[in-house]
Amino acid sequence: MNFTQSFKLAIKSLRTSKMRAFLTMLGIIIGVGAVIIIISLGNGLKRMVDEQVERVGITQVYAYTWGLGDGTTGNVSPEEMYELVESRPDLFEGITPWVSAGQGIRIGGEEYQKTGIYGVSEAMYRPSTGTTLDGGILARGRYLQYVDVATQSKVCVVGAYVEQTLLGGDALGKTVSIQGVPYTVVGVLAQSSETISEGGSDDRLYIPYPNAMRISGSSYVSLYQITAVSRDAVSQAQAVLTDFLRDFYHDTDGSLVYNAYYVQTMLEQVELINTMMGVAMMVLVAIAAISLLVGGIGIMNIMLVSVTERTREIGIRKSLGARRRDIRRQFIIEAGTTSAIGGLLGIAFGCLVAMGVGTLIGGMVAAQMGGNAAFSATPTLSAVAVSFGVSVGIGVLFGYLPANKAACLNPIDALRYE
Known part of the structure; x- marks a missing residue:
């Protein structure tokens, strides 16, 4: 058979x-x-x-710098981080500090206490994709530019909630007051969630990071977001950043200050x-x-x-x-x-x-x-x-x-x- x-x-x-x-x-x-x-x-x-x-970018590298914990000049400065990035164009494409300047803005006679204020640089925006490094989409206007950061211009980019709810649906050219200082809206981000609400991801605005440092009273930046030139360069970029921070954060006796910094890549997270x-x-x-x-x-x-x-x-x-x-x-x-x-x-x-x-x-x-x-x-x-x-x-x-x-x-x- x-x-x-x-x-x-x-x-x-x-x-x-x-x-x-x-x-x-x-x-x-x-x-x-x-x-x-x-x-x-x-x-x-x-x-x-x-x-x-x-959408965010697999080439992102995050450097957390807590320093000596005493707020002194023993903490790495943005200028030093910029100098490192600019010295290795074969590895780094750009860098943006992340500075939280707290919450609360004034529009006209009204105060809004839950609106988040963040300081970033022009490198936060990628013109090639029309998106920011955290996945936001620029809907109208422009993003922060190098000249805005260098001259500490009083300009800002706002989220969809700020435009639609607080500024009546047409934010470009209007003024938002932060601690009594007027900032002109030059860009608007697209809505990032199905519903927008007070204190949500769309209730925020972005200003040049030196302005945010001045508002928060901080003498150093605790988070830098760096973009590597390619996926293959991420590991080497991380190694260069780690070596730089390791050499920087040594105490006066030459011993390494632990918990002073941490470097992580998006590739590692994925x-x-x-x-x-x-x-x-x-x-x-x-x-x-x-x-x-x-x-x-x-x-x-x-x-x-x-x-x-x-x-x-x-x-x-x-x-x-x-x-x-x-x-x-x-x-x-x-x-x-x-x-x-x-x-x-x-x-x-x-x-x-x-x-x-x-x-x-x-x-x-x-x-x-x-x-x-x-x-x-x-x-x-x-x-x-x-x-x-x-x-x-x-x-x-x-x-x-x-x-x-x-x-x-x-x-x-x-x-x-x-």
């Missing part, structure tokens, strides 16, 4: 008892479906993270997130694979029952010249066919559920992030292929014991079986 005949017999056997066959496949269906759903959702989450990072998501996916897939194990045990159980029910048939075939390997092959093919059909049904189930759940989550993400993020859970070809291969393998593996039992039956005893 060749493979084709054995396969046709397997299909005939499954069609004879459809409900029993379906219940046998159920563990495989659930296991394969769960694996595809988990992998699809995990891949969708990774893609969303990668897209968000690309790799850490992907590693954590990978571990979580592996754990979830392992849990889902238990269903495959249960399905395999179910196949082995039903095949043992099938061998018992067909003992007389096995005896007749052996008496007509069937060899052990023919009997073994027939039952292994039957077990493999059962698990393969279960795997196909599981793949269909998993793909439908994954796309449905992905669409639901995508809508929720879009609503929460104002369309600035997209989520989709489309099953990959590799996940489908691996799931199907594993399902067939489970059937063959767990079907071998019943098949071997059938092959080893004594034909005389099998013919006497009632």
